[in-house]
Amino acid sequence: MRKSLMAALLVASAVLPAAGLAQANTLTIGFTSSETGKLNADATPQLRGFEMWRDQVNANGGIKAGGTDYKVKLKYYDDQSKAGRVQQLYSRLILQDNADFLFSPYSSGLTSTAAVVSEQFGKIMLTTGAAEGKTYKLGNKYLFQMYTPAAQYLKSALEVVKANNPKAKIALVYSNDGFSQGAAAGAADAAKSMGLNIVLNQSYSPDTTDFGPIINKIVSSGANVLIGGGHYADGSTLARQLYDKKSNLEFISLLVAPDIPKFASLGEAAEGVTVPSQWEPSVAYKPDFGPTASQFTTMFQNKYHTKPGYHAAGGYAAGLVLQHAIEQAGSIKTAAVAKTLNAMDATTFYGHIRFATKADEHGLQIGHDMVLAQWQQGSDGKLESKVVWPKSASNAAIVYPLKKSH
Template identity: 30%
Template sequence: MALTYRSFSRRRFLGGSAVAVTAGALGMPFVHTARAQAATFKAGVITSLSGENILGGNLTKRGYDLWADTVNEKGGVEVAGERFKVEMFYGDDQSNPATGADAAERLIVQNEVDVLFGPYTSGSTIAVQPICQKYQVPMISGSAESPNVWKAKPEFNFGIIPSVDTTSGLSLGVLAKLSNPAAKTVAVIGVNEPFSKETGEGFRDGVEAAGLELVAYELVPPEGDLTPVISKIAALNPDVVAVGGHEEPLINVVKTSKSLNFRPKALIMHYGVTNPAFAEALGADADGTTGVAVWLPTVPYKDDVFGTAQEFTAMAQKKSGVEPDYTEAGCAASGLVLGDALKRLGKKPALTPEDRVALKDAIAETDIQTFYGPIKFEKEGNHYHDNIQPVPVLIQIQGGKTVAVGPKEAAAAPFTYPLPAWK
């Protein structure tokens, strides 16, 4: 995430120590020391283990660790008919991008990791990308969602979660197919801040692809009275209102719409709807609000490591005591990408510098089905090396609970459309 609502991140280095030849010692970026034939592959995790993003950082760590624990229980990653366990090393970005870059360098130079698993926030991810390029070490990012990560065309970084500009736009196509009578017009509100603006732009750009008509696109400040904007949109009477913003602006859109007695046939927002604080703040007025998720435990996907999405959920819940969200799932799926690429690469640990470049190339050719959904990385354009394959899941608050309503194969309840008048 980003340049996203998850803000920027740092991390304190927490990994073990290892003998290394540093850049300063040899006047070159990195020399792989003569590691004897190793028994394990080394993976470095960079995420927010302290600071304001610690909760999200813990989500990423749980996902990466769940994969490592699961494959190690099976004997490790399979390569050339043998199995090799995965050893995890950790770097704390302390919720700050610059510290994340420092942590990545230490993991590579001191711990000699073969691969990195990426940070919680897109800000830290962007800061780490030049380190990956400098040392020619691949990174698989299970959390980053800002399109700015992929617009930079990072050679050594690969993203599991589709960026917000794609998921928000695609979600309108899902909504359009479910609407009856068919939705025709859309008004979009974007909050003028990172992530929120990108989400709003995704909604805006997705209108035409969904076969709908854009009647308004309004960019609003994060704080302030929304009455003029909602009044203007109400006069246009669009079928759908789409909003890119954090929880508080989303809540204010609902409150302002009700105060003006304006009720569109559908109100769609982004991930904030899944935050319990949204429904708690609005009570019954939250009902009917639609949101977007890139993964839910109900999706109809499976793989040979975790099984079905439901089985993965049970496994994660048993380990941590809480149901996994899409971030934890995306991070666990990052490990599946690594395991698949290592198997195809056919190189046993420890990897040489040349092997790590070859591993990057193997990751780029990923084309697998997982409990998280399909994973295949873009090879050109503004989403270079991002996985934009998964179809977003449309969720709706019904009776105070968040349920999946589309696409049909992932739905747990019918889509309420059009929304009834305010009570």
């Protein structure tokens, strides 16, 4: 498949203008975004992060490299949440739109498809919203991952269980997409090493809307803890149905969905649910460059009238890291920028950033740490997302066990 793709792309490149050179002091950054389809709720905040970064860079005169100021142009298409569109669109971004650099789509599955194209053409792609680790084990040279890898996602939730009830019975229930499977596999390994007991290991289709049969399995297993999930559509539905069916779980930690601000609209079904988070507004990292977390949060709220979650932060941080690498390299040439990214060991508002440079894991994120957030009632009675783990980063005590309505 890779050979046939390469052949098709080489034919296309022979009849199209040479790509990759900035034109009229403009840097074009290409990507796709799920403006429609099941990944829209997750992809929209990431897109907003990209756009806010672009607007700020351009308002400040552009990216400065080699004595030239480059304004940023974002060129993107709707991938409709479908991998089948991503290959075609990333080829178009490179061959027709002359993208100088690339951002990834949202989700590990779409990103792995985009990576085939970006690597064929030797294009730097910063991947955000894409935590699955295996894409970085294939000898790729130009991918740079912003997210902590999927295998580590649920480790913090298991640490909470270990600290509060080491004899808990855990149901590991997750979407059978690549990212969620990777997170679940990592969780299973971590649970075993911690001496925790997984009594149910169950996957489900990402399109599941009726979790009744799975909830029955959870209850029958005797589980009092649930970890897993997938993305927003399935995760929010699972949380609501767990509450409606009075599953009475002591602790729930779901991937992705609870970090989307509209998860709070579930009301009591959202209360107490935790999420492994790449970033939260309350973190207090001291950045080597760019805004603080507080400044980023204020800017984002002023622009979009909602609090940013880690999807938005990851999008903005990807732009910030690319900008810093270009400016440090003093060049927009791929080799120079890649060299700077390979050497990067820095802290931003989003946290520590460092990329693996070994050939068998190149571009894997090895510097960034995650936190665990929980939806709790604020003083005004409204739900707020609070950092509860690790304790060194927390701004609230964890609620464990949950109220019996769960």
